[in-house]
Amino acid sequence: MSEGCAERGDQLAPYVDRELDAASADAFALHLVGCAACRAGLHDALQLVALEVRASSRGCSGA
Amino acid sequence: MPGVRVGELQPSDRPEPGGSEAVRRVLAEQLPVLRAVARNLVRNTAEVEDLVQDVFERALRSLHRIDLGANPRGWMVTILHNLHIDRCRQRARMQAHVPCDDVAISAPEAGEAPIWSAITIDDVRRAAAQLPDELREAYAMFALDGRSYIDIAATLGIPKATVGTRLSRARARLKQLLIAELEPARAAAAEGGDR
Numbered sequence: 052m053s054e055g056c057a058e059r060g061d062q063l064a065p066y067v068d069r070e071l072d073a074a075s076a077d078a079f080a081l082h083l084v085g086c087a088a089c090r091a092g093l094h095d096a097l098q099l100v101a102l103e104v105r106a107s108s109r110g111c112s113g114a
Numbered sequence: 115m116p117g118v119r120v121g122e123l124q125p126s127d128r129p130e131p132g133g134s135e136a137v138r139r140v141l142a143e144q145l146p147v148l149r150a151v152a153r154n155l156v157r158n159t160a161e162v163e164d165l166v167q168d169v170f171e172r173a174l175r176s177l178h179r180i181d182l183g184a185n186p187r188g189w190m191v192t193i194l195h196n197l198h199i200d201r202c203r204q205r206a207r208m209q210a211h212v213p214c215d216d217v218a219i220s221a222p223e224a225g226e227a228p229i230w231s232a233i234t235i236d237d238v239r240r241a242a243a244q245l246p247d248e249l250r251e252a253y254a255m256f257a258l259d260g261r262s263y264i265d266i267a268a269t270l271g272i273p274k275a276t277v278g279t280r281l282s283r284a285r286a287r288l289k290q291l292l293i294a295e296l297e298p299a300r301a302a303a304a305e306g307g308d309r
Contacts, residue, residue, distance in 0.1 A: 055286075064281035067154050068256070070263050070274075083199060084206040092282075094195045095289045097151050098230040101191045102238055103257045104150040 055088030063089060067096045141173050144190050151191060155198050169194045188230030233292055241291035245284055252277055253284035 059082050065071045066079045083089050148169055152162045172193050173186070180189050242253055255261045255269065256277075267274040 060286075061279040061282045064285060065263075065275075065278035068263065068278075068281070069154060070278060073157075080202045081206050081209070084203045090195075090199055092286060093199075094192065096285050097154070097191050097195050098188060098233075099238065099257070099285055099288065100154055101147050101151050101187055102233065102235045104147050 055092065056086055058082075059086070059089060060092065063092045063096055067093065067100060137177065138174070141170060141186060141190065144187055145170065147187060148190055148194055151194060155194075165194065165197060168197050172197065185231040188233075191230065229293065229296060232296060237292060237295065238288065241288050241295065242284075244291055245287055249280050249284040249287060252280040253288070256281055 059079060062071065062075070062079050066076060069076075071079060079089075083093060145166060148166050149162060152165045152169075156162055156165055169190055173180075173190055176193070180186060239258070242250055242258070245253060251270070252266060255266045256263070261269075263274050263277045266277045270277070
């Protein structure tokens with residue numbers, strides 16, 4: 052994840068959390084195509100987001 | 115078919131192509147979560163619905179890959195991720211000078227999905243408590259308390275970009291902690307199953 056990609060790993064959370072501007076998000080999306088570390092990091096981040104969504108919508112009842 | 119819940123499907127429910135009603139219902143139960151996750155990746159409602167519909171259809175075509183007794187959440191999020199990468203790849207191909215890995219992304223890379231399906235938000239909370247202080251406070255404020263990057267930056271007195279950096283690193287560390295916690299149990303279960 053962020054430790055796996057020195058170039059853009061620290062942009063993973065802002066990308067997933069919609070905190071990048073449109074141009075930066077597009078650039079990161081293209082970076083994902085060529086970076087296995089960021090793809091793996093994105094996968095993990097989305098899995099965590101899915102858990103967080105369930106927690107917020109179900110009163111933290113777990114998955 | 116009311117009353118069918120995740121984890122209650124039996125191997126006999128494994129459907130012919132298109133899925134039994136029970137399977138379709140269990141997969142459909144995941145759609146609200148998938149919709150919320152998709153909103154983190156694409157910017158308009160139509161794109162969200164297209165992506166989620168594609169996930170549902172891909173899942174129905176790939177049922178041979180899933181443990182019907184397990185929560186399909188992790189598996190379906192993996193499909194969503196792979197479809198998003200496919201779309202990024204398609205866009206990259208339309209632009210010159212963008213390097214692409216030769217890895218085939220469209221086939222589900224679902225190896226870790228069963229692990230994620232076994233993780234609950236309580237596991238995440240326990241793991242988050244083990245994060246270094248500066249990562250833990252940023253993650254808790256954002257993911258557990260629902261605060262914005264700007265709000266967190268103001269509270270902690272750090273640049274907004276630093277919030278992003280800390281959250282990126284927090285999620286990476288959480289993955290390591292969660293896997294470290296679950297792998298022994300999975301290994302023990304697998305060993306027991308081999309006997």
